Amino acid sequence: MIPYPFTYHRPGSLKEAEALLASVPDAKLLAGGHTLIPAMKLRLANPAALIDIARLPELSFIRREGDRVLIGAMTTHAEVANSDVVRGSIPALARVAEEIGDPAVRHMGTLGGSVGNNDPAADYPAGVLGLGAAVRTNRRQIAADDFFTGMFSTALEEGEIVTAVDFPLPKRAGYVKFANPASRYALVGVFVAETTNGIRVAVTGAGPCVFRVSEMEAALARSFTPDALAGIAIPVDGLNSDIHGSAEYRAHLITVVAKRTVAAALSSSP
Amino acid sequence: MRDLHITVNGQEHRAEIEDRTLLVYFLRENLGLTGTHVGCDTSQCGACTVLLDGRAVKSCTVFAAQADDGGVVTIEGLGKDGALHPVQKAFREHHALQCGFCTPGMIMMAVDLIRRKPEPDRNTIRAELEGNLCRCTGYHNIVNAIEAAAQATAKVGT
Numbered sequence: 001m002i003p004y005p006f007t008y009h010r011p012g013s014l015k016e017a018e019a020l021l022a023s024v025p026d027a028k029l030l031a032g033g034h035t036l037i038p039a040m041k042l043r044l045a046n047p048a049a050l051i052d053i054a055r056l057p058e059l060s061f062i063r064r065e066g067d068r069v070l071i072g073a074m075t076t077h078a079e080v081a082n083s084d085v086v087r088g089s090i091p092a093l094a095r096v097a098e099e100i101g102d103p104a105v106r107h108m109g110t111l112g113g114s115v116g117n118n119d120p121a122a123d124y125p126a127g128v129l130g131l132g133a134a135v136r137t138n139r140r141q142i143a144a145d146d147f148f149t150g151m152f153s154t155a156l157e158e159g160e161i162v163t164a165v166d167f168p169l170p171k172r173a174g175y176v177k178f179a180n181p182a183s184r185y186a187l188v189g190v191f192v193a194e195t196t197n198g199i200r201v202a203v204t205g206a207g208p209c210v211f212r213v214s215e216m217e218a219a220l221a222r223s224f225t226p227d228a229l230a231g232i233a234i235p236v237d238g239l240n241s242d243i244h245g246s247a248e249y250r251a252h253l254i255t256v257v258a259k260r261t262v263a264a265a266l267s268s269s270p
Numbered sequence: 271m272r273d274l275h276i277t278v279n280g281q282e283h284r285a286e287i288e289d290r291t292l293l294v295y296f297l298r299e300n301l302g303l304t305g306t307h308v309g310c311d312t313s314q315c316g317a318c319t320v321l322l323d324g325r326a327v328k329s330c331t332v333f334a335a336q337a338d339d340g341g342v343v344t345i346e347g348l349g350k351d352g353a354l355h356p357v358q359k360a361f362r363e364h365h366a367l368q369c370g371f372c373t374p375g376m377i378m379m380a381v382d383l384i385r386r387k388p389e390p391d392r393n394t395i396r397a398e399l400e401g402n403l404c405r406c407t408g409y410h411n412i413v414n415a416i417e418a419a420a421q422a423t424a425k426v427g428t
Binding site: 001002003004005006007008010030033034037038041050052054078101102103104105107108184 | 327386
């Protein structure tokens with residue numbers, strides 16, 4: 001399959017990328033390309049130009065800064081999954097990256113590409129929202145709670161480029177994904193974190209966009225155990241229903257997976 | 271159109287290509303390296319796996335332009351001086367192929383796996399092959415071959 005023609009640009013710096021994005025009509029940013037290129041091959045996406053920012057060194061880094069881990073937007077899933085800094089500071093985040101796609105996909109796919117795309121079944125949005133991270137762009141910093149706004153949509157504005165994600169260190173955290181057996185995308189994925197600002201529970205795959213479950217957060221604040229979630233029934237309204245699973249099935253799975261996630265967070269605690 | 275500068279299997283190439291040219295078609299059609307296969311063409315089956323700057327990628331989902339100034343190794347570039355690469359040798363010895371269509375991608379992924387995880391156990395090998403599909407379902411011998419190749423590589427210390 002061959003995409004429609006387009007013009008490829010590879011800027012040498014973030015500044016140059018910003019200028020291109022502002023001046024080239026109908027241009028899209030290209031990161032790892034593992035969502036955009038398949039869509040272009042199917043001719044579902046047809047940008048006139050691609051601006052490839054994947055290799056900008058200023059966007060590819062993993063740094064521990066005090067009680068936070070800062071990860072550049074063009075850091076690949078493989079780099080995050082294998083990073084000693086991430087594994088040592090937020091092992092659940094390394095787990096999120098490890099769960100994405102397959103080894104070849106993880107060599108190309110990036111953190112910034114994943115959060116910017118905000119696929120309803122992607123893994124990273126659960127980790128970013130669950131940890132209460134902040135998305136940094138070329139213009140501002142956006143709290144995860146304000147960033148993911150709907151199916152494939154985010155708070156990013158025209159010309160805005162994700163540059164990094166700022167993850168606060170949790171006291172403990174876990175991520176468990178119930179993968180679709182064919183696509184390996186999350187049918188339901190749950191990220192649970194005990195942070196300095198309280199408990200956060202983020203669910204991906206089940207709805208049109210990653211979301212938090214306040215009832216679970218309150219229950220876990222009282223008792224951080226799998227059993228604390230046992231009686232919680234998730235409302236079916238608004239959940240995805242498709243050939244892979246009904247909304248009722250997904251609602252049931254959220255509680256099952258959330259309990260497993262709390263168990264995983266407990267077993268990884270220091 | 272753009273001028274591409276790329277090193278494939280140690281040999282430098284310059285070519286004028288369309289920006290939309292996928293790496294797999296550049297390898298197959300411009301360079302005649304047809305060992306890299308197009309299977310699903312949707313980044314799932316792994317038949318098109320090559321090493322780009324040392325890391326396994328699915329060349330049906332990478333534009334040749336993204337590999338500009340980069341280095342690619344294909345199945346044709348693995349053997350040295352007429353001798354098979356240890357992973358190729360192990361695939362032959364363990365009968366790790368039936369129809370052979372997935373084999374180049376399997377071997378390239380196995381080379382990448384042994385680089386990253388020099389002593390993989392069988393579960394690790396199976397998990398790492400998540401993105402490489404064998405429609406003959408010949409996984410058992412593929413896992414045997416990769417296990418043997420990893421052990422042979424560890425012994426040689428390369």
